[in-house]
Structures are given as structure tokens and as C-alpha cells.
Amino acid sequence: MKAVVKTKRTKGMEFVEVPTPKMGPGDVIIKVRIASICGTDVHIYDWTRWAQHRFTPPRIIGHEFVGNVLKMGEEVTRVKVGDRVSAESHLTCGYCYQCANGYSEVCRNFKLLGVDHDGTFAEFLVLPEHVLWKNDEKIPDEWATIQEPFGNAVDTVLAEDISAKTVLILGAGPIGLFAAGIARACGASLIIISDPNNYRLAIGKKMGAHIVINPRKQDVTQIALEATKNNGVDVVLEFSGNNQALNQGLKVITPGGRISILGIYERRVNIDLNKEVIFKKIRIYGITGRKVFSTWYKTSRFLSSELVDPSPIITHQFSLKDYEKGMKLMKDGKCGKVILTV
Known part of the structure; x- marks a missing residue:
């Protein structure tokens, strides 16, 4: 099969032919229809400091997708051939202290x-049954593929x-949008x-912001x-991973307010804990992944009901072999969200 593979510990990737993956008794083989590019994939492509410490080549990249079940292992019972699925990208163990206490997102x-684990930028994908999510038929493929990052935003x-709160969003990448x-x-x-980024x-603005600010000019x-x-x-909802933005957010939170932080920082951050957190009685939430699977239910309902229409955010579509065009735009x-047809 064809796949996008990070083959070396240097910048870049390759579109190459690799063996079709084999499955175990509790796995399924999925024919990928659409995958989408995440900021994590760009970090791996650019071989950033984070990627150098976290990623070991060779590996097929990608973790956002929609596809159809092609074949099942003999122990699979919850899905059937033809089901249109996406998946939780955290492949959890199910038995550690966190999993046993309802925090499998930090397994x-x-x-x-x-x-x-080999990813979604490929014609076929093998995953264990327990991470699969069966998609609502009302959700089109172009939306189904972005449920994983959408869930980050939900949490x-x-x-x-x-409700009725005033909100500052720091960072207008796809998840912030x-x-x-x-x-x-x-x-x-x-x-x-x-x-x-104007x-x-x-x-x-299309997604409902009342005020937009360019911090380089305002x-x-x-x-x-x-x-x-x-x-x-x-x-305050912090998606930027920027120390200066974080401090701006803490400065403008009303005493007794809260900040949720999803942004990933390349370096240690400096904040005035006394002035901006303790004496203002700020509540800080660190967000990672999604609650499995309660966030997926919320995400599916936001999209299937069209309470949220993500179409303005999905700005570009390429074939998988043209993934580098999407990486450059990112x-x-x-761009907003870039999706790749397989």
C-alpha cells in the first residue's frame, strides 16, 4: 500500500510503498477514506525539538481519519465489515490506575x-476494536475526519x-477555531x-467571534x-503554546475566572503565580486528548445536529500523495484544516 512515512531523523517525510499491515484477533483493518493534517504531524515533518524527543522513525504518521471496516479479527464483536469509523488516537491499556479510575485520556x-503506532496517512490502517468510533450517518466524511481535534476543543x-460567559481564545489554529x-x-x-494570522x-469571525485581535498590531x-x-x-482558552499569550490571558481573566490550556509549549513558561493566579483565585485546567468516549458523544452531537458547522475551517483538500502541499500551507x-483523500 501507499503511505506517508517519516523514515529518517531529519526534516521531511516520504510517500512510499509499504507492506499492508497485518491484524490480530482483536483488531480490524480499515480502508482509510480521508485523513486530516494536525499540528503534531507538522512538528514531525519539521523535526522540531518536541519531535526529536518523542518520535522514533520509521513510522507512518497521522491520527485523524474516517474510513470503512474492511476485515475483522475473530474476537471482534462491536463492529462489522462496512461500518464507517473513526478512532480515539490514544491507544490505552485499560488496566492502569488512570484507566481504572475513568481517566484513560492520561493512561x-x-x-x-x-x-x-502506524498512523492514518495510508491506504489501510489496523487498530484494536476498543478504540473505534462508529460515525453518525448524518456527519459527512469531511467532518467525520476532524472529530478527534474537535474533541480537544470540546473538552x-x-x-x-x-453559557453567558465572556471568553478570550488565544490562538486561532483549527482547534481554537x-x-x-x-x-x-x-x-x-x-x-x-x-x-x-489575519x-x-x-x-x-465566520465561526462566531464577536471581536478578533491581531496581537502584533493591537x-x-x-x-x-x-x-x-x-x-x-x-x-480564557489557551491554544497558542505561546508564553506571551498565556501571560496576556492571565492578566485579563477576572478574579475567580478560569483558564483551560491545550497549547503545547516548546520551552518552560514564566508566569506570576502570586499576582495572576493565587490572589485572583484562578482555576487552571490542563487539557489533553479527549474523555473516552464521553467527549466523542458530545462531538458527534455538535456535528450531526449542525449546532456547529466546521465547514469554514476546512479550507483545503489534497490527495494523499500531495501531502507536502498541505504541510506547506500549515x-x-x-489555511484552516487541511484534509487528504486516500
């Missing part, structure tokens, strides 16, 4: 699809109630997005405080 022994936004649509659907009274800020703190009558925002920031 001690998890393997990450496309990092520790970041809904770590607490957001999903978050804007989710916050709007859940009744946030004011949504502000800050990002230096292309993505324009998408943010004062985030001043605008957010003016928009909230100097009270500050109730909620690095240049001239």
Missing part, C-alpha cells in the same frame, strides 16, 4: 496513533459551564479571538478589558 501506558471549552464555534453554540455572550482571524489586554467594562473575561498559516 500510563498509552500509545499514540501516528507516533507510537477545553466545556471544562466548566460557559473549533472552540469559537462550540462556545457560540453553548451560549457564550462574548467571544474574543487573538492571533497574529487569514485565520477572518475564519474566526493591545490584547486593553481591548479585552474595554470589551468587558474593565471586569476582565470569565474564561507551516505558512495560509
Whole structure:
């Protein structure tokens, strides 16, 4: 089969022919229909500091997809041939302390699809049955493939109630843009997005943002405080992984507010814990992955009901062999979500 493989510990990837994967008794073989590019895939492509410490070639990359069950192992009972599926990208053990206590998203022994287990940028994919998600027939393939990152946004936004709250979103990458649509659907009274990319800020307006800010040209703190009558925002959603943005967010949270952090930082961050967290009684949520599978149910309902329409965010589509075009757009920031047909 054809696949996109990170073959060497250097920048770049290769579109090559590899053996079709074999399955075990509890596995299924899936014919991939559409995969989508994540920021993690770009880190692996660019061989960033994070990738060098986390990823070991050779490996087929990718963890977002929609496809059909092609063949099943003899112990598989929950899906059948032809089912249209996506999957939780955290391949969990099911028996560690975290899994046993309902926190499988932070399983001690998890393997990450496309990092520790061959991924979705391929014609065929083998996965254990327990991570599969059967897709609602109302959700088109182009939306089904983005459920995994959409779930990140769901958990970041809904770590607490957001109805009638004022919200600042830091970072207008695809997940930040999903978050804007989710916050709007859940009744946030004011949504502000800050990002230096005007292309993505324009998408943010389409997704329901009331105010968009380019921090290279405008004062985030001043605008957010003016928009909230100097009270500050109730909620900050941090997707940027930028230390300066994090500090701006903490500065404009109203005392007693909360911040949810999904952004990944290349370096250690510096924040004034006394002034911006402790004496303001801020609640901080670290977000990783999705709650398995409760977040998937929420994601499916947001999309199948069209409470959130992600179409403005899905800006480009290429064939799998043209994956480098998508990688370039992602690095240049001239896109929303890029999907790849297989």
C-alpha cells in the first residue's frame, strides 16, 4: 500500500510503498477514506525539538481519519465489515490506575496513533476494536475526519459551564477555531479571538467571534478589558503554546475566572503565580486528548445536529500523495484544516 512515512531523523517525510499491515484477533483493518493534517504531524515533518524527543522513525504518521471496516479479527464483536469509523488516537491499556479510575485520556501506558503506532496517512490502517468510533450517518466524511481535534476543543471549552460567559481564545489554529464555534453554540455572550494570522482571524469571525485581535498590531489586554467594562473575561482558552499569550490571558481573566490550556509549549513558561493566579483565585485546567468516549458523544452531537458547522475551517483538500502541499500551507498559516483523500 501507499503511505506517508517519516523514515529518517531529519526534516521531511516520504510517500512510499509499504507492506499492508497485518491484524490480530482483536483488531480490524480499515480502508482509510480521508485523513486530516494536525499540528503534531507538522512538528514531525519539521523535526522540531518536541519531535526529536518523542518520535522514533520509521513510522507512518497521522491520527485523524474516517474510513470503512474492511476485515475483522475473530474476537471482534462491536463492529462489522462496512461500518464507517473513526478512532480515539490514544491507544490505552485499560488496566492502569488512570484507566481504572475513568481517566484513560492520561493512561500510563498509552500509545499514540501516528507516533507510537502506524498512523492514518495510508491506504489501510489496523487498530484494536476498543478504540473505534462508529460515525453518525448524518456527519459527512469531511467532518467525520476532524472529530478527534474537535474533541480537544470540546473538552477545553466545556471544562466548566460557559453559557453567558465572556471568553478570550488565544490562538486561532483549527482547534481554537473549533472552540469559537462550540462556545457560540453553548451560549457564550462574548467571544474574543487573538492571533497574529489575519487569514485565520477572518475564519474566526465566520465561526462566531464577536471581536478578533491581531496581537502584533493591537493591545490584547486593553481591548479585552474595554470589551468587558474593565471586569476582565470569565474564561480564557489557551491554544497558542505561546508564553506571551498565556501571560496576556492571565492578566485579563477576572478574579475567580478560569483558564483551560491545550497549547503545547516548546520551552518552560514564566508566569506570576502570586499576582495572576493565587490572589485572583484562578482555576487552571490542563487539557489533553479527549474523555473516552464521553467527549466523542458530545462531538458527534455538535456535528450531526449542525449546532456547529466546521465547514469554514476546512479550507483545503489534497490527495494523499500531495501531502507536502498541505504541510506547506500549515507551516505558512495560509489555511484552516487541511484534509487528504486516500
